[in-house]
Amino acid sequence: MIRDLARILGPAHRGALRTYLAWLVGYAVLQGVSMALLVPVLDALLRGDTGQALRWLAVMAVVVTATCVARYVQAMKGFGLSLVTLGTLHDRLGDHVARLPLGWFTTETTGRLSRSATGGVQSVTTVTAHLLAPVVSGVLTPATIAVALFVFDWRLGVTAVLCAPLILLTHRWSAAAVGRGEERADAAATVAASRVVEYARNQQTLRAFGRASGGYRPLEDAIAAQRTAGGRWLAETFPKILSGGLVVQLSFAALITVGTLLAVDGSIEPVRLVALLALTARFTGPLSEAAARAGALRMAGNDLRRLVEILDEPPLAEPEESRPLTAPGEIEFDRVGFGYRPGEPVLRDVSFRVPARTMTAVVGPSGAGKTTLTRLIARFFDVDSGSVRVGGVDVRQLTGEDLMSQLSLVFQDVYLFNDTLEANIRVGRPDASDAEVREAARLAGVDELVARLPRGWETRVGEGGMSLSGGERQRVSVARAILKRAPIVLLDEATAALDPENERYVQRALRTLMEHSTLLVIAHKLPTVVAADRILVLDGGGVAEVGTHEELLAAGGRYTAFWNERRRGDGWRLVPTAPEGGVGR
Numbered sequence: 001m002i003r004d005l006a007r008i009l010g011p012a013h014r015g016a017l018r019t020y021l022a023w024l025v026g027y028a029v030l031q032g033v034s035m036a037l038l039v040p041v042l043d044a045l046l047r048g049d050t051g052q053a054l055r056w057l058a059v060m061a062v063v064v065t066a067t068c069v070a071r072y073v074q075a076m077k078g079f080g081l082s083l084v085t086l087g088t089l090h091d092r093l094g095d096h097v098a099r100l101p102l103g104w105f106t107t108e109t110t111g112r113l114s115r116s117a118t119g120g121v122q123s124v125t126t127v128t129a130h131l132l133a134p135v136v137s138g139v140l141t142p143a144t145i146a147v148a149l150f151v152f153d154w155r156l157g158v159t160a161v162l163c164a165p166l167i168l169l170t171h172r173w174s175a176a177a178v179g180r181g182e183e184r185a186d187a188a189a190t191v192a193a194s195r196v197v198e199y200a201r202n203q204q205t206l207r208a209f210g211r212a213s214g215g216y217r218p219l220e221d222a223i224a225a226q227r228t229a230g231g232r233w234l235a236e237t238f239p240k241i242l243s244g245g246l247v248v249q250l251s252f253a254a255l256i257t258v259g260t261l262l263a264v265d266g267s268i269e270p271v272r273l274v275a276l277l278a279l280t281a282r283f284t285g286p287l288s289e290a291a292a293r294a295g296a297l298r299m300a301g302n303d304l305r306r307l308v309e310i311l312d313e314p315p316l317a318e319p320e321e322s323r324p325l326t327a328p329g330e331i332e333f334d335r336v337g338f339g340y341r342p343g344e345p346v347l348r349d350v351s352f353r354v355p356a357r358t359m360t361a362v363v364g365p366s367g368a369g370k371t372t373l374t375r376l377i378a379r380f381f382d383v384d385s386g387s388v389r390v391g392g393v394d395v396r397q398l399t400g401e402d403l404m405s406q407l408s409l410v411f412q413d414v415y416l417f418n419d420t421l422e423a424n425i426r427v428g429r430p431d432a433s434d435a436e437v438r439e440a441a442r443l444a445g446v447d448e449l450v451a452r453l454p455r456g457w458e459t460r461v462g463e464g465g466m467s468l469s470g471g472e473r474q475r476v477s478v479a480r481a482i483l484k485r486a487p488i489v490l491l492d493e494a495t496a497a498l499d500p501e502n503e504r505y506v507q508r509a510l511r512t513l514m515e516h517s518t519l520l521v522i523a524h525k526l527p528t529v530v531a532a533d534r535i536l537v538l539d540g541g542g543v544a545e546v547g548t549h550e551e552l553l554a555a556g557g558r559y560t561a562f563w564n565e566r567r568r569g570d571g572w573r574l575v576p577t578a579p580e581g582g583v584g585r
């Protein structure tokens with residue numbers, strides 16, 4: 001745990017951690033020594049040797065003063081460190097998460113991150129503020145007392161030393177059970193939390209299918225599992241915690257028994273025995289305190305480990321500096337192999353080139369890997385084999401910033417910030433002039449939308465853009481892309497969002513984008529496919545066919561079959577609905 005803490009604090013604060021630990025150890029030992037000094041003081045007092053008692057009392061006063069100073073310093077340093085831990089953890093988590101591959105952010109990992117960044121960080125800060133001191137002093141103070149018992153009477157010392165491992169083992173056993181139980185309870189709580197989010201997010205779907213009132217089975221199961229894990233945790237750990245306390249009391253009883261037997265035997269004076277029994281009472285007190293806090297410390301240790309695990313997630317390896325682009329605006333896949341899970345390839349040996357300022361339409365059955373292609377270009381994931389090149393350079397040899405400056409992404413899941421429409425478009429290029437923002441909005445059909453909204457440009461769109469329709473959100477996203485003027489645009493022509501009106505605007509926007517950029521479009525609409533310079537047919541994890549619409553129809557292969565099938569379907573129309581016509585060069 002100390003190692004994890006040192007790793008989180010980093011080299012800048014490791015010295016402070018060492019100093020804190022040194023003061024803590026000093027305090028624990030001094031506390032043991034000050035307690036041990038009770039024996040000669042009481043011994044002298046009970047004998048009636050006041051002078052000797054006063055001399056020992058003076059020594060004790062010095063040691064007690066030193067103990068108080070050490071206690072104060074270690075407590076202040078502990079609090080200071082806990083504040084440093086809080087700040088460092090938030091900074092490091094923030095920096096690290098910003099460098100993680102986007103593919104890392106699943107519902108589960110996001111839930112884990114959110115729990116760790118809030119409750120987990122709070123729990124870790126209690127380690128140096130509250131938990132470590134009682135546990136360390138609860139072990140070291142009794143150890144010092146055991147050494148003193150040896151000095152005063154070796155037989156009592158041996159009894160204490162024999163009891164100590166038993167006490168420590170019992171405490172370790174119960175703390176380990178607390179830790180294991182907490183891990184299970186935490187895992188169940190994380191699942192339950194993500195199910196709650198899922199339940200809230202999917203209300204629309206659940207209601208549409210009449211599933212909202214009858215309960216949501218995955219959520220109920222997750223809550224039941226959380227309850228079971230919590231109950232099991234309590235049932236397993238409670239007896240162990242109790243037995244920890246029992247062992248402490250039994251050890252105290254053993255020390256009294258041995259002391260009494262020695263007094264009966266006459267090998268220890270009753271007066272001395274009284275003094276030694278006062279010391280043995282102090283032997284068990286800190287141990288009980290340590291036992292009480294050991295479970296909490298173990299839980300904080302689990303939180304710490306989970307944070308370290310997040311910080312250990314390998315970030316996207318980025319070069320310090322990008323390699324210069326050799327073919328600006330070009331996209332190339334060179335024998336790319338990729339799968340989301342090991343042993344389950346989605347793309348196999350995929351090679352193709354999209355020359356600069358041309359338009360390529362990607363078509364293929366659902367699940368063929370069309371979206372995956374765009375994710376690899378944007379480096380949400382790294383390829384397993386081969387290379388994806390943007391502007392002639394492997395995306396792994398470009399910094400994240402430089403890669404993103406080459407790309408505009410118009411994907412299905414458009415996120416709109418809870419801000420005005422204008423601010424949402426300006427995200428594309430924050431330093432754009434007002435006129436440029438308006439022009440981009442006009443080309444994407446957002447101005448027509450603005451005219452309909454009560455507060456026009458100042459209309460705030462809700463969090464995640466919920467107050468706009470899917471098609472309207474997509475128009476805002478297209479306006480962002482137009483404004484950004486990136487050399488390459490990756491566009492997913494979301495079928496659901498493309499009613500005839502939206503489609504008209506998207507087609508117009510595509511024409512504008514084509515003037516400056518290379519376009520890779522996951523195409524669902526016939527006009528887009530027909531207008532593309534090249535069509536890439538993706539199937540079975542590979543490129544099945546490449547060519548123009550005419551070439552591919554003439555070839556009579558997979559595209560022709562696909563075309564005929566889709567032409568019969570709703571999503572494809574032979575005649576473009578747009579009055580201005582389809583996309584044309």
Ligand SMILES: Nc1ncnc2c1ncn2[C@@H]1O[C@H](COP(=O)(O)OP(=O)(O)OP(=O)(O)O)[C@@H](O)[C@H]1O
Pocket residue numbers: 340341346364365366367368369370371372373
């Ligand atoms: N994040 C992910 N984790 C694991 N598997 C994934 C993930 N995203 C996609 N897949 C799987 O990879 C395969 C290709 O998915 P992809 O979304 O690229 O297909 P697509 O051709 O775009 O499909 P569609 O037209 O239905 O959107 C599918 O089998 C899909 O289940």
